[in-house]
Amino acid sequence: MIDELKKEIEKVKKGFLQEIDQILSKEDLKKLRDKYTSRKNGILTEFMHNLKKASKELRPIAGQTINELKLIIEDKFKETEKTLISKVYGRVDYSLPEFDFSVGYSHILSNILTKIEDIFLNSGYEIAYGFEVESEYNNFTALNIPEHHPARDEHDTFFIKDFENTILRTHTSPVQIRYMNEHKPPIKIISPGKVFRKDEPDATHTPVFTQVEGLLIDKDINFSHLKGTLESFIKSFFGENINVRFRPGYFPFTEPSAEVDISCFLCFGKDQDCKICKGTGWLEILGSGMVHPKVLLNCNINPEEYSGFAFGMGVERIALLKYGIPDIRMFYENDIRFLSQFG
Numbered sequence: 071m072i073d074e075l076k077k078e079i080e081k082v083k084k085g086f087l088q089e090i091d092q093i094l095s096k097e098d099l100k101k102l103r104d105k106y107t108s109r110k111n112g113i114l115t116e117f118m119h120n121l122k123k124a125s126k127e128l129r130p131i132a133g134q135t136i137n138e139l140k141l142i143i144e145d146k147f148k149e150t151e152k153t154l155i156s157k158v159y160g161r162v163d164y165s166l167p168e169f170d171f172s173v174g175y176s177h178i179l180s181n182i183l184t185k186i187e188d189i190f191l192n193s194g195y196e197i198a199y200g201f202e203v204e205s206e207y208n209n210f211t212a213l214n215i216p217e218h219h220p221a222r223d224e225h226d227t228f229f230i231k232d233f234e235n236t237i238l239r240t241h242t243s244p245v246q247i248r249y250m251n252e253h254k255p256p257i258k259i260i261s262p263g264k265v266f267r268k269d270e271p272d273a274t275h276t277p278v279f280t281q282v283e284g285l286l287i288d289k290d291i292n293f294s295h296l297k298g299t300l301e302s303f304i305k306s307f308f309g310e311n312i313n314v315r316f317r318p319g320y321f322p323f324t325e326p327s328a329e330v331d332i333s334c335f336l337c338f339g340k341d342q343d344c345k346i347c348k349g350t351g352w353l354e355i356l357g358s359g360m361v362h363p364k365v366l367l368n369c370n371i372n373p374e375e376y377s378g379f380a381f382g383m384g385v386e387r388i389a390l391l392k393y394g395i396p397d398i399r400m401f402y403e404n405d406i407r408f409l410s411q412f413g
């Protein structure tokens with residue numbers, strides 16, 4: 071008799087667990103609750119009712135067995151109440167039409183920056199960040215650009231109103247000053263970031279643009295290290311078949327200084343009317359040089375003991391050249407038709 075009851079209860083339990091698993095709405099859950107626990111004719115109530123018919127000896131064991139089922143059923147109802155919402159929303163109806171999800175991607179300038187950073191990170195450089203709002207000292211004076219030096223006028227500077235000696239940095243070179251002040255050589259960093267110049271926007275100028283500068287300071291560093299470093303960077307970035315040319319240049323913070331050109335990757339100097347090199351066969355992409363001893367001294371580094379090189383490039387300019395983009399402002403207009411071509 072008791073074995074029969076246990077078998078029956080097991081059957082009810084199995085059926086119940088299957089049923090509750092299918093439930094997807096509150097209404098159905100309520101119906102199921104009634105079916106099992108309603109006082110009038112719920113299945114559990116019926117069991118309890120029949121208990122009265124059982125013999126005195128069997129009654130306690132039968133009662134316990136029914137109670138166990140009752141607890142399982144109650145627990146399961148509580149649990150299902152909690153999980154019902156996620157269960158309903160988690161269900162996917164594959165027959166519905168698809169959503170038009172457009173997947174995001176990083177901006178072309180970020181992509182180029184990441185590529186440049188990766189090349190230098192692979193050669194053991196660290197990335198150093200500074201501040202977009204800088205002191206005139208870090209941006210100019212420490213870099214051997216004293217007041218009234220014509221180079222200050224070349225960098226058309228945004229001054230911060232009401233804050234003396236405070237500007238928006240015109241290049242990321244002040245990051246190098248900060249880094250040299252805080253670290254002892256050997257130093258091997260690149261400093262990427264936004265820079266600001268009061269330029270009227272046109273096809274090749276925007277008042278905000280992106281630079282990456284590099285700095286290496288150690289014992290016995292000479293110009294050939296600079297050449298080797300930049301040549302290998304340029305070949306990794308633009309391709310092995312690209313030639314590199316160093317021309318004498320001038321920057322107050324490097325001596326000697328060199329402008330770096332790469333051979334035109336569009337026409338290789340063969341097209342007199344080439345869109346990007348204008349027939350010269352060369353494209354200017356970098357400024358560089360050996361760090362001026364005065365700059366090292368300004369950062370408490372002994373120029374008798376240490377030497378180093380620095381270089382700087384504009385990310386927008388590199389992107390313009392690499393992809394033959396006609397106007398720098400296109401990077402900032404956020405026209406998806408343009409940007410999605412580089413996703």
Ligand code: PHE
Nearest residue numbers: 241243321357358380381382
């Ligand atoms: N700071 C220079 C600029 O913005 C670039 C540069 C960096 C040149 C380092 C030489 C060495 O124009």
